[in-house]
Amino acid sequence: MQRIINFIIRNQSFLLFLLLFLLSVFFTIQSHSYHKSKFINSANFLSGGIYDGANSISQYFGLRKENEVLIEENNRLKSIMFNSETNGSETTSIDTISYDTKYRLTSAAVIKNSYSLTTNMLLIDKGVNDGLKEDLGVITSKGIIGIIENLSGNYSSVISILNSNSRxxxxxxxxxxxxxxxxxxxxxxxxxxxxxxxxxxxxxxxxxxxxxxxxxxxxxxxxxxxxxxxxxxxxxxxxxxxxxFNDMTNIGHVFVIENLDTEEIMNLLENDE
Amino acid sequence: MNNSITINGIRFIVLVLLQVVILNKINFLGYINPYLYILFIILYPIKNNRTLFIFLSFLIGLTIDMFSDSGGVHAAASVTIAFIRPAILKSTFGAMYDHQTVKFASADFASNLSYISITAIIHHVILFSLEVFNISKVILILQKSLFSSIFTIILCILTMIIFSNRK
Structure with a gap:
């Protein structure tokens, strides 16, 4: 027993190194496996807050581009709206406040984006408090961005489609x-x-x-x-x-899309099995 | 003693903020980023409590990992260079290290350069091997490590020259 303790004391820095190294390799392996709750992620108060602050400065540089995207999208939506009004015989207006919508959209701002790694993640400024959940899709007006992975109160991290784990x-x-x-x-x-x-x-x-x-x-x-x-x-x-279609290196605002029927579909699939 | 704690504490925070807010977004030629935060490990006082030093290196790596959602790759690379730092110091500074009189600011440029280069290259090879995590992409790993190392080494040398308080 004495010898074991002596051995540990003598090699304490090596043992500490080994322990910490294995711990970080464990975190790494965990980050490469899809869909596991992770201890170390940027969806938290500290990193979210810092990225939020940095983004509030850097977003001014992209305002012109952001406006162009919005105008483009407005144009597209307006053209859909006017065209559907002209052949209005098929559309019936229902006087109700509870429309039977299948999808709910939440807009969010991207406060951190990366595209040079092999496992790229984004951070957006909406979280559990805004009604987001795990596994919701994230899109822009031009195309898809990724899927929500981890959430905190006000932030969520998104697996980019530029991630070797993304399917x-x-x-x-x-x-x-x-x-x-x-x-x-x-x-x-x-x-x-x-x-x-x-x-x-x-x-x-x-x-x-x-x-x-x-x-x-x-x-x-x-x-x-x-x-x-x-x-x-x-x-x-x-x-x-x-x-x-999306320029993944330059993303400002995104929409989180939630399928309100997910639970129903999942229940059905479970019953089948 | 107290002074050293303050300096290293400030250095820790400044380097982490600099890394995550600015340097991670450079993406020169698409994928080349400098990892300046290893300067904390490089410049940490020679006479130190080794256990604490290894733990602090792990902590700075893990902080960077938290910000960049990269699992534990920075932590693993940092803790490794912290552990093998005495060996690198011994091989580059030789007798000066044996007498515990190494002062990075006043040491000659060649030893400084080789010390920083060896540290940065080892750090980057471990970092990118774990990040790519695929042995069949060994060319990509080497390419990324090489170019990022060059960038990191240049930036480390420049930072040390600018902030050295040699009169």
Whole structure:
């Protein structure tokens, strides 16, 4: 016993190093596994507050660009609104305050963004107090951004689609063939759509949208366009290079999208099993 | 003694803030970022309580990890260079280290440069190996470590020259 204690005292710095090193490797492995609650994340009072302060200064530099995006979106929405009014015979107005909406949108500002790592995360300035939950989709007017991972009272961290752990269901706009959206960590402009069946009519320039196969994103949110595609090693599936519509290096405001039927769908799926 | 605690405390906070608010957003050529916070480990007093030093290095790495959502990669890299720092110091400063008289500000440039370079390169290789976490992307790891190390080394040397209080 005496010898063991002596050994520990003699090698205390090495043992401490070993302990702390293994602890950090454990945190690292945990951060690489999808969907586990993490101890170390930026969705907390301290880092959220500091990023909030820094962002309140840096957001002034992007105001012009932000305005252009808003005008563009307004234009698009107005054109939809006016066009639907002209052929108004199909729209019936219901006099009620409880519309049967399927999705709820919450707007939020991005206060931290990264795109140079292999596991990129964003931080947004809304959290549990604003009604957000885990696993909600995050989008902009141009396309998808990612999925909420960790939350605190006023902040949440978002797994970017530029994250090697991210897997999102996506499909072609012109047909219903679907695959999985991944990122090979090489460029923040391109993501890869894998497991797209060989039979799918892919061609360069096609639009890729989200598929409705998960409850996170509604079907039909734009993602990007096909710039290149080739068969994988087994020659059964295409690997498609997708150029994102969003400029992931410059994101100001986002929307968090919540499917209000998630619980119902999940219950149904559980009953099936 | 008290003075040293204050200086290192301020250095800890300033370097962390500088790193997370400014330096993590540089992304030179898309992916090259300097990691200046290792200057805290580099400049920590030579005569120290080793256990406390290793723990503080772990803490600064973990703080950076918390801000950048990177799991524990900075903590692992920092704690490693803190642990092997005596060996690096011994190989670069030689006899000066044996007599415990190393003063970074007054030491000659060559020893300083090799000390900082070795520390930064070891730190970055561990950092990016854990961050990429994929042995098949070894080229990417080496590429990232090399370019970021160059950036970090230049910035560390510049910071030391600017803030050295040599008359």
């Amino acid at each position: 999102i269901n996506a499909q072609l706009k012109k047909s219903d063939h679907f695959g999985t959206l991944e990122w090979n960590t090489e460029s923040p402009v391109f993501v890869q759509l894998v497991d797209m069946p060989k039979i799918a009519p892919v061609s360069v320039g096609d639009t890729i949208i989200t598929g409705g196969r998960s409850t996170i994103f509604p079907k039909g949110i734009p993602i990007g366009k096909v710039t290149d595609f080739k068969l994988d090693l087994a020659e059964d599936f295409y690997t498609i290079q997708v150029e994102l």
